[in-house]
Amino acid sequence: MQKELDSHRADLVKLGERLSYFTSAVGFTNPEKLFNAVTDFNDLEWYRRSNIGWGVKSPDHWSRYQGLLSSEQDIRQRMGRYLTRLAQYAERAGRDDIAQWAVGSYSVLLSLPDLEYELFKARREWGRLLTAYTKQTLPLGAANQITDLASTGMQSLQQVANARDALLAPHSPLPNDVGTQIGYRAAAAAAYGAGNCGEQSDFLAAEACRLLPKTLITRLNYNKGSHLYIVLGPPNFPESAVVDPWPHKASVLRESAYGLKVGRKTEISYSFTADGRNLLALGSQYLRSPQVRPPRVSAMSIAAGTKYLREKYSRQAAVTHYITSTGGYNSDSDPESQPKLGLPLSEASLKATAANNFAMPRASAHASPPGGRHRSGSAFPAAPGPSTGTYPSAQPGRSAAAASHQPHAPHTAAWLHPVVAPSPVVARPAPEQRSVRDGAQRKLRRPSRH
16 A cells, blocks of 8 residues: 555656646646645655655754645645646646546545555554553563653663663674664563663564564654654655554554654664564574563552652663653543643653653643643652552553553563464455545536636
8 A cells, every 4th residue: 555655646746747738738727826736745745755854954944844744735635626627627628638637636636645544544553553562572661761660669770771781792793684683672672571762662663574564664763862763654654653662651643643753853763674574583593591580579659769769860860751641642532531640752751850850841831731730840740659469461452552551550570471472464455445536527527616
């Protein structure tokens, strides 16, 4: 389906090559409006394909890109409206070839939203499954998320350090292959059951390579290492899914809804097309087996964990976050009745750490969660005291959002419960698309109001 989308967009980009001749051949009045709509469409495609990371260096281009993004629907509607008029002019002039060309272009334009959404939905479901599987395989969570540190009694901090130490002494020389290196880092995180955003994104990318062949997998590096996350599909495009398992209640979102803006302060960490290889198995060959598996540790409250960090690990407190969700909400539905803990991911929320009691900068009040429960500059309420029981593992087949709506409780180590890996994707026919050509023909028979 991605190839079909790319082919349709390429056809629409080429509209401008023939417009001048066609409009003059049929006596089309005010062709500038059609030219302008096609130019805006082509500019937006160019910006999207110009990759990422240019936003800071070219603020004027970034402003132009944001304006085109916000008016994308209007651009497509204008293109469709004037292509319809061009076909009507061509029919009156007896130029059936131009009429068929205009109708065909309009049909392609109409098909884009359905194709984009169907592909995004498929990637979103796989992203949710991969997120749940990542959280299950790395049950201790991150060393820089207070929810994970408190629920594991600070055990995630030690296990992330152990996993990184293990990477320094491979069993044998590591080959200079990106896939193997991703698998090596992912295998270390899985062996110790913990990882920050880098390790979690590596593990998710390794599994996506095995499960989603022919899918473009990109890891983006936000603001020189402030955060790392995965995009399934070409970055910047609406059919792609941002998959970020690091927040406590992670959601899989389109780039437009994600808390960090792809393109402005980001760089590509790596990008490759999935080929079905088991990167985790490849990397595991070079990893020395962990010698010590720590016993389970009692949980502590968020407030107690914050105090402990500030007293014992002051440097760690400066990089420990209380980020609950991936986008602007704390869950996919975010009902007002749900208590909101922590902050949704945003550029401003990355500045709220345990060192300043997770207070948002006062100039960033606009980044607070909807509902205004946590006002800028205020400290967050402490979570309930130490809880009992085990952390419910996310099961493959459940959405990541549903699997993450659980109370804080001690995690159980990954090696205590066997992990059931999701099955590889099975190729099946694309969902039947409605006939857009019939709709285009019906549109042509309506009288034009312009």
